[in-house]
Amino acid sequence: MTLWELNKGETANVSHLWEHLDDSVSTRLVEMGFETDQNITCLRRSVFAGPLVIQIGDCVYSLEQKIAEQIFISTQETIS
C-alpha cells in the first residue's frame, strides 16, 4: 500500500519508493528520511484530499497526494 492510504494515527514502515521517480527527487526523499524500514506515523489527514501530515524520524512533514502515492509502505499487520 502507499503512504496515501495510511489513516490518521496509524504507523507503518517505509517499504520502497516508486521506481520511476526522478533520481533527484528520490535522493531527496531518502535524505529526508523516507528510507526502507523507517517508521512513519500519520498525524493527520485534511479535508477534500488535501495534504497529509506525517512524522518520520525527528521530523514532521506535510505531503500532497501525488507524492504520497509514490511512497510505498507496509503496515505491521502485513509484516506479521
Place this chain on the structure above:
Amino acid sequence: MKKILLVGKPNCGKSLLFNQLTGLRQKVANYPGVTVEIKSGRMAEYEIIDFPGTYSLNTLSIDEKVAVEQLTSRVKDEETELVVCVLDATRLERSLVFALQAQQLAIKENKQIVFVLNFIDEVKRFGHNIDLDGLSRELGAPVYALSARSLDGIAEFKDALLTAEYKNFPVQAPRAPLETTKQFVDFSRSLAKTYAMNKDVVLRNQNRVDTFLLNSFLGGFAFLAIMFVLFQSIFTWATPLMDGVETIIASFAGFVTQFTGEGVVTDFLNDAIFGGVGSFLVFVPQIMVLTFVIGLLEDSGYLARAALICHKPLSYFGLSGRSFIPYLSGHACAIPAIMAARTIESPRKRLITMLTIPLMSCSARLPVYALLVSVFIPSDQYFLGFFNMQGLTFFGLYMFGIVTALIISALLSHSKSTEQEQSEMPFIIELPSYRLPHWKPLYHRVINSGQQFIKRAAPVIFMVAVGIWVLGYFPLNASLEESWLGSIGHFIEPVFAPLGLDWRYGIAILMSFLAREVFVGALGTLYGMEGADENIAGLAQNIMNDGLPLGTGIGLLLFYVVALQCVATVATLKAETGNAKLSWGLYAAYGILAYILAFLANTFI
C-alpha cells in the same frame, strides 16, 4: 580577509546565530534570476558568510544548484579558514545528513569544519544531555553546543573562533565510510540513536498546537483570523507611517524649493522628484510592515502551516500552497510579493505565481477605485439593508483580480509543457517547531525589504517620472492640454475612443503607466482642479457633472484591475525571472487584456 562560512539546514536557527556573531551591519548579495541570498558580516578580523539553509548538497532546483555551486567555490577559496555547520540539537538526525555532506565537502578541500548544536537550551529544558565529546569523536571534528537565543555558550564559541582553537583538531573523516546517500542517512540515524534526545518529546508540543491550528474547522478559523490581522496591518497600521513619510517628503520639498525660487527648477523638483518619486517612497513603510508580519509568521513556524492549508485549493489552479503568501502580499504591493515567490519550491509554479501577482489589487489602485466607485455608487446605498454598496463594489473588484489571476494560472499551467514536471519537487514541506521569533533577524529582514524595494524600483521610477514630467511641462507656459503630453493624448484619442473615453482619460492613463495612483491627480489637473488626491469627492462630482456612462466607468475600473501599469513591477519581474522579454511581454499582454475588457464593458453595458 579571512572568511568563515556558515551553513546548515533550514530552521536550524542559523540566521540568529549569524546575527549574534556579526552585530548589526551586514551586506546581502542577491543572485539575479534565482532565490539565492548570501549574507555577509564582520566578526573581528573575520568575514562571516551566511549561506541559505540547505537540505542537501544533491540539488533539486536551479536555486539550490546556484547556492551549492557558490558554497563549493567558497570552500575552495584560499581565504576560507573554516566551515561552521549549524545543527538543530533537538533534531539531530535530520540535521546530521546535511552536516555530514558539508563535512565531506570541507575535507575534500582540506578545510576545517566545526559543528554547532543550536537550541541547546531546549534540549536542557527537556532534561537531556548531549555527550559532545563522544559525538565529536564519532564525527572527527569539534562540536560546540550553544543557543543563539538564550546566548548560552555564545561567548565561548566566539572565543573558540577567535583563538582558532579548532586548529588543534586535525582535519579528519568521521568514523564511518560515507559514499552513498544510504550511508549518510544510516550513519545519521545511528548517531541520533546514541546522542539525540527522544524525538517524541520534542514533537509533542508542536503536534499539540497543530491539533488546533491544523484542525479542519478551528484551524480554518485561526487561519482567517491571522489573515485578517495581516490585512489590517497592511492597510491600518501602515497608514500613520505612510502619512509620516508623506509629511516628511512634503516638508523636505518645501524646504528645498524655498531656495530655488519660482521657475523650471522648482516645478521640476516639485512635480517630478517630490511628486513622482516621492509618491512611491510612501509605499516603503507599508512594505516594511508587511515584511514584518510575514517574517513573524515565518519565524514562528506558522507559514508552513498556512501553505499546507492553502495547498489543495490552490492546486486546482496549478499553483502551490506556497503561492498563497505572495498572492496575499500582492494586495499591498506587487514588488515584495514577487520577491516572496522565492519560497515556492517548483520553478514552474513560482513563475506562474510571479506572472499573476500583478492582478492582485495593490494599494496603488485604491485611489483609482475610490474615485470611480464614488462616481457610480451612491455612498448611502445598501444591499439587503446591511452591506454598503460601495464596500461591496470594492470587494467585487478585489475578487475580480483574484479570480482573473486564478484563471490565468490555470491556463498557464495547462499550456506549459509537462516534460518539466518530471523532475519537479512535489509539495513536501517540513512543519518546523513553533518558536517565538527573535527581533534581530526580523529587524534585518524588515530593513532589507525597504532597501531592496528602493534599490529595485527607484531608478526606473525616476526615469519615467522625469520623462513624463518633460512631456507634460513643455512647451513652456502651455496648459497640460497643449503640452507634448497633451498632443500625444489627442493623437492617441482614437485608441481610447472604443472604450468611450476622451483624450483627458487618455492622458491620465498614459501618465498612470508610471504608477496607477497618478491617474487621480492627472485627471484632477485635467478637470482644472488642484489637489484632487485629497478631494476625491470633489473630483467625483466634477466627473458626474461631465457625465460618464456606467458601462464606460465599469470598463475603466476593470481596466485598472487588470492592466500592469507599474514600471517598478516590470523591473522587479525582470530581475527575478532574468527574462526581460517575458516581463515586457506580460506588461503588453495585461494591457491588451485590460483594453479588451474595458471595450466589452463599454459596448455591452
